[in-house]
Amino acid sequence: MTEGRKRIVSGMRSTGKLHLGHYFGVLANWKKLQNEYDSFFFIADWHALTTKFDSTETLADNVYNVALDWLSCGIDPNKSTIYVQSYVPQIAQLHIYLSMITPQNWVERDPTLKDMARALREGGHNDSQISYGLLGYPVLMTADIMMFNANYVPVGIDQVPHVELSRDIVRRFNNIYKTDFFVEPEPLLTQIPLMKGVDGNKMGKSFNNDIKISDDEKTTEKKIMSAITDRSRLRRDDPGHPEDCEVVYDYWKIFDSEEKVKEIDSLCRKGEIGCAQCKRELAQKVNEMLAPIRAKRKELENNPKLVKEILLEGSNKAQKEAQIILDKVKEVVRMY
Ligand code: TRP
Ligand code: SF4
Numbered sequence: 608m609t610e611g612r613k614r615i616v617s618g619m620r621s622t623g624k625l626h627l628g629h630y631f632g633v634l635a636n637w638k639k640l641q642n643e644y645d646s647f648f649f650i651a652d653w654h655a656l657t658t659k660f661d662s663t664e665t666l667a668d669n670v671y672n673v674a675l676d677w678l679s680c681g682i683d684p685n686k687s688t689i690y691v692q693s694y695v696p697q698i699a700q701l702h703i704y705l706s707m708i709t710p711q712n713w714v715e716r717d718p719t720l721k722d723m724a725r726a727l728r729e730g731g732h733n734d735s736q737i738s739y740g741l742l743g744y745p746v747l748m749t750a751d752i753m754m755f756n757a758n759y760v761p762v763g764i765d766q767v768p769h770v771e772l773s774r775d776i777v778r779r780f781n782n783i784y785k786t787d788f789f790v791e792p793e794p795l796l797t798q799i800p801l802m803k804g805v806d807g808n809k810m811g812k813s814f815n816n817d818i819k820i821s822d823d824e825k826t827t828e829k830k831i832m833s834a835i836t837d838r839s840r841l842r843r844d845d846p847g848h849p850e851d852c853e854v855v856y857d858y859w860k861i862f863d864s865e866e867k868v869k870e871i872d873s874l875c876r877k878g879e880i881g882c883a884q885c886k887r888e889l890a891q892k893v894n895e896m897l898a899p900i901r902a903k904r905k906e907l908e909n910n911p912k913l914v915k916e917i918l919l920e921g922s923n924k925a926q927k928e929a930q931i932i933l934d935k936v937k938e939v940v941r942m943y
Pocket of ligand 2: 836837840848849852855856871880886
């Protein structure tokens with residue numbers, strides 16, 4: 608930890624093996640940020656419980672898989688503090704204090720939370736699936752952030768309402784307990800290239816359209832070969848329209864140079880490359896880029912003890928820091 612650097616906290620729910628959307632949307636960014644900020648990255652297993660409290664059989668495994676993906680993508684325990692939320696019980700205590708001061712209607716207004724509740728109902732769940740804990744989702748997030756007095760919270764645009772609410776809760780805490788110790792965190796928005804799934808919809812494992820970091824090369828190729836391309840192209844030498852080929856052409860833009868994209872563009876328009884060949888070449892490129900990450904992952908898979916040690920060590924480090932803040936919280940609340 609270098610003194611004087613601004614601090615960031617961010618987390619990811621432990622939902623299982625991560626895909627390329629996570630890589631380009633989050634991990635590539637964290638990997639950069641860890642060189643510039645005092646970084647705290649954690650696996651949000653309590654947040655996973657807010658919606659998955661009744662299917663916990665994969666919970667611990669998911670945490671482990673997320674850790675494997677992070678580490679193989681270059682989130683570095685020597686640069687960042689990497690931990691598991693539930694290994695830092697101070698966060699739960701802070702959550703209690705924050706839950707007392709957060710007006711009920713503040714959480715009820717949170718648009719991201721409303722979306723989550725709506726998605727649950729549309730997924731066939733009834734109201735009993737929408738728990739008290741789920742309502743506290745943004746309050747728990749505030750505890751995650753305030754626990755380390757973070758200045759910035761790197762998140763995607765969908766999480767911004769939560770962070771705004773966190774600012775409000777921290778400000779209210781400071782006002783009620785007459786302190787200016789706790790930092791009002793700001794979202795750190797990144798221009799994230801939205802990575803579509805191979806079917807053109809949002810990439811997600813529930814849609815089975817995702818390319819996992821941990822997929823093997825064959826599976827990756829198969830998934831890319833299944834992508835829809837310019838539908839007006841019937842024969843291999845029909846002139847194509849890259850702008851109507853949202854998946855494959857967009858992937859080229861993410862995975863290769865501007866020059867290569869221009870080349871594909873021109874070959875496609877002239878009908879000089881077939882879609883099958885284009886996709887096969889793309890798959891090769893994707894596999895090439897993922898090769899070192901996958902090799903690292905394999906290495907770590909063979910050493911589960913090391914991965915668990917990294918999580919424990921990071922969590923211990925986080926606990927030490929968290930305890931200092933928790934003591935400060937108890938002092939200003941006048942618990943003793
Ligand atoms: N809610 C975030 C997500 O679903 C994960 C998260 C939990 C988080 N606590 C956080 C992100 C604190 C930033 C800061 O992506
Ligand atoms: Fe898309 Fe490539 Fe087919 Fe052109 S050749 S339509 S870019 S898959």
